[in-house]
Amino acid sequence: MSDDKSTARDLYYQEYHHQLYNNSYDRSTFNHQSGNNNIPRSSSSASSFHNDLNGLLSSSSSSDPLTQQQLSFTDYLHGTSVDYNTGGDRDFNLLPCSSPEIFSSLDGVGGVLDKNKNHIGGSKISNLVVDPAGCTGDIVNNPVTPNSSSVSSSSTEAAGDDDSCNKRKTNDENQLSKGSEDGNDLSKNKLNKQNKKVDKKQREPRFAFMTKSEVDHLEDGYRWRKYGQKAVKNSIYPRSYYRCTTQKCTVKKRVERSYQDPAVVITTYEGQHNHQSPATLRGNAARLLAPSMLTSPSPFVGSSSFPPRHQDLMLRMPSSSFTNDNNQVHDYKSSNYMYPQNNLTATTTVLHQQQLPADYGLLQDMVPSFNHDEQKQHP
DNA sequence: CGGCTTTGACCTGCGC
DNA sequence: GCGCAGGTCAAAGCCG
Numbered sequence: 436m437s438d439d440k441s442t443a444r445d446l447y448y449q450e451y452h453h454q455l456y457n458n459s460y461d462r463s464t465f466n467h468q469s470g471n472n473n474i475p476r477s478s479s480s481a482s483s484f485h486n487d488l489n490g491l492l493s494s495s496s497s498s499d500p501l502t503q504q505q506l507s508f509t510d511y512l513h514g515t516s517v518d519y520n521t522g523g524d525r526d527f528n529l530l531p532c533s534s535p536e537i538f539s540s541l542d543g544v545g546g547v548l549d550k551n552k553n554h555i556g557g558s559k560i561s562n563l564v565v566d567p568a569g570c571t572g573d574i575v576n577n578p579v580t581p582n583s584s585s586v587s588s589s590s591t592e593a594a595g596d597d598d599s600c601n602k603r604k605t606n607d608e609n610q611l612s613k614g615s616e617d618g619n620d621l622s623k624n625k626l627n628k629q630n631k632k633v634d635k636k637q638r639e640p641r642f643a644f645m646t647k648s649e650v651d652h653l654e655d656g657y658r659w660r661k662y663g664q665k666a667v668k669n670s671i672y673p674r675s676y677y678r679c680t681t682q683k684c685t686v687k688k689r690v691e692r693s694y695q696d697p698a699v700v701i702t703t704y705e706g707q708h709n710h711q712s713p714a715t716l717r718g719n720a721a722r723l724l725a726p727s728m729l730t731s732p733s734p735f736v737g738s739s740s741f742p743p744r745h746q747d748l749m750l751r752m753p754s755s756s757f758t759n760d761n762n763q764v765h766d767y768k769s770s771n772y773m774y775p776q777n778n779l780t781a782t783t784t785v786l787h788q789q790q791l792p793a794d795y796g797l798l799q800d801m802v803p804s805f806n807h808d809e810q811k812q813h814p
Numbered sequence: 815c816g817g818c819t820t821t822g823a824c825c826t827g828c829g830c
Numbered sequence: 831g832c833g834c835a836g837g838t839c840a841a842a843g844c845c846g
Contacts, residue, residue: 661819663838676837680817689837 643703651675651690651700656712659688670694681710 646653652661652675659677667674674691686706693699 660817662840664820665836665838668835674836 641703641705643701645693646700646702647698648700649698651692652677653690653700653702657681657686657708667691667694672697679706679708681708684709 652659658680660680661675662678663676664673665676670691672692672694674689677688677690679686684706686704686708688705689701689703691701693701
């Protein structure tokens with residue numbers, strides 16, 4: 436990776452984390468800290484991750500006028516049956532989220548955590564970032580310009596199980612095609628390759644959560660099978676790859692620890708669950724649900740999908756804006772949630788980018804505008 | 815024995 | 831074309 440890109444990416448990080456940082460202070464989320472101390476939690480930070488997140492996301496709605504609608508982490512995981520090509524979903528592309536891309540430079544992240552620590556008097560902090568990635572629909576619909584590509588293509592993610600499962604199949608097909616060598620076949624192969632390239636552009640939506648935890652693999656109500664582990668460049672901590680064990684469920688998640696703040700675990704979800712949480716099926720829903728969720732319609736009812744509907748996210752997010760190089764104003768939806776659980780306080784930061792231009796996807800393309808904005812706000 | 819983790823090999827995409 | 835890094839596979843081993 437070139438230095439220019441690294442620099443640009445760092446600038447992106449700075450702006451990204453600047454958003455996190457500002458939101459930590461701009462909003463009245465710290466009020467939650469003293470307001471909800473009676474919310475029960477389980478002892479293990481890992482096993483209570485699901486609970487924590489539900490609490491993080493649901494408790495904040497009580498004081499957030501923007502959020503008339505309950506949204507929990509379970510909602511995040513399940514969402515609802517939604518057509519990502521319709522309605523407002525198409526209105527906003529989302530920040531590209533490949534954890535190494537976003538978090539490999541964690542200067543700002545560490546700052547957020549430390550600031551929060553100072554702010555709340557040394558309480559343990561779970562800091563998580565919900566960072567929705569490109570929508571599948573957007574990928575399909577949005578044209579890819581030579582100078583940029585869709586949001587999702589900014590990452591190196593494979594497109595879910597279907598894609599990965601097709602890898603070998605594709606190789607076999609290519610080999611078969613090689614076997615029959617005609618001029619027509621060659622052109623057909625080219626077309627096939629192009630089509631497959633387009634197919635591979637399709638990425639599952641991704642959400643990255645940053646959580647301060649001692650345990651890498653956080654319990655979220657689903658069952659996961661680890662299928663790989665890789666050393667991460669510039670990091671002493673490996674990245675683990677998990678796949679949902681439910682048959683025909685293509686959801687994956689990556690778990691890695693920040694090398695700059697080892698206390699921070701970065702979990703990236705990819706794909707949509709097409710089933711109910713095993714925890715729910717086992718009758719453990721109540722244990723996993725945050726109290727506020729018990730009073731709201733069950734998020735497990737109906738078909739489930741991941742990620743959450745973007746409208747739901749947007750409902751909960753105050754907006755800010757930034758301008759890109761073309762002086763186009765983009766709405767930014769972001770929020771932080773503080774969730775006190777006895778002596779544990781957590782912060783949820785949700786970033787959302789709305790109404791990006793169709794060709795405004797690549798991280799490299801986003802960086803200048805972020806930088807632009809950064810310079811405007813902080814001369 | 816089934817389910818899960820570990821781990822080396824392999825594949826793919828991308829930049830040079 | 832080559833090298834690198836990310837992502838995935840699958841055999842082997844572990845564990846309850």
